Amino acid sequence: MHAHELDIDIRLVQRLISIQFPQWACLPLARIESAGTMNAIYRLGTEMAVRLPRVEEALKDVEKEWRWLRRLASALPVPIPVPLAKGEPTDDYPWPWSVTRWLRGETPVVGRLTDPRALAKDLGQFVHALHRVDATRGPSSYRGVHLAARDAPTRTAIAELHGIIDRDAATAAWEAALRVPAWTGPPVWIHADLSPGNVLVSGGRLAAVLDFGAVGLGDPAVDAIAAWNLLPENARDTFREALAIDDATWARARGWALSIALIQLPYYRITNPVLADNAVHVIGTICNP
Structure with missing residues (x-):
């Protein structure tokens, strides 16, 4: 996905585990296919996951997650x-990496949620607690910056998407977001x-939240983007x-979802067709409601 990403495979991960955490070397190891862009993920045994940065930009996330996630x-x-x-750099792999808990659940599919309102309420309560x-x-x-x-x-x-999206509608929606008062x-x-x-769900309800690489302090509007990238229209009021x-925060969230x-x-x-398809969904939802 990135021109400068490292080549990571299961043999490399097995060597890292065997050398640095030999107590886990006998556990089965399997690559997890996901739409994630910054880290390679492997399942270690049944209770753990190995997370290795693909690109240098993700290095700071390892230290940040190690310091803050237990508190959160x-x-x-x-x-x-x-x-x-926390794994250490080696000659084979030059960056720090992590072993985390394995969290159970399934990734939700947009348009096929079992109970959208229940999930919307769960997500809203999670975000509210985090804030x-x-x-x-x-x-x-x-992402804690001004929109x-x-x-x-x-x-x-928008300019690069000529012939792919309605650029006039996207520009108008984006300019409307820029007029919203800042946080x-x-x-x-x-x-x-x-x-x-x-996001992971089980039985239609929120089961876990993954990937805190972007976690930090900022405008709460950023965390309402799920209203457009995941939830259907009839569940957005429940989420909100x-x-x-307030109205301004909700409007900024719409702008964040569109910009992303x-x-x-x-x-x-x-x-990454999964991310691209979701981006098309968000743009269509916001620009052509």
Whole structure:
């Protein structure tokens, strides 16, 4: 997916486990196929996962997750991938990596949710709980910026999508989002990447939330993007009610969802069809309701 990503395979991961965590060397190891873009994931035994950065940009996430996820986990209503061990760089693999808990559940499929309103309420309660965690000395999220900071890359993406989307409608929706008042409250803890691939469900209900690589402090609007990338229209009010957010925050969230989708689509259109398809869904939902 990235021109500069490392070549990671099961033999490499097995060597890393055998050398650094020999107590787990006899456990079965299997690659997990996912739409994730920054890390390679392997299942280790039945209770653990191995997470290795594909690209240098993901390195900071290892340290951040090691420091903060255990603290966040104690305040959240569903499990998150708390690190169990931290792997060290080697000659074969030059970066730190993690072993985390394996979390059970299935990735939800947009348009085929078992109980959209129940999931919407669960997601809203999760986000609301995260935003209430003490933010003292927390790190900034790279998505914790003002929405206007994404103006240039968003407009560039719109230009690149000639013949693929309704660029006039996308531009109008984006410019409307830029006119929404900025967040003036204190920054709060945000997951910042609540895409369908980072959500696990069981029996139609929220079972776990994955991938906290973007976690940090910022505008709470970023965490309402699931209203457009996952939930159907008839469940959005339930989600918003559980979030307890104002009109401006909801409107900024719509802008965040649009910007993320627009930037993802040209980058991943060939290399990651799952992300590209979801981006098309979001753009269509927002620009052609």
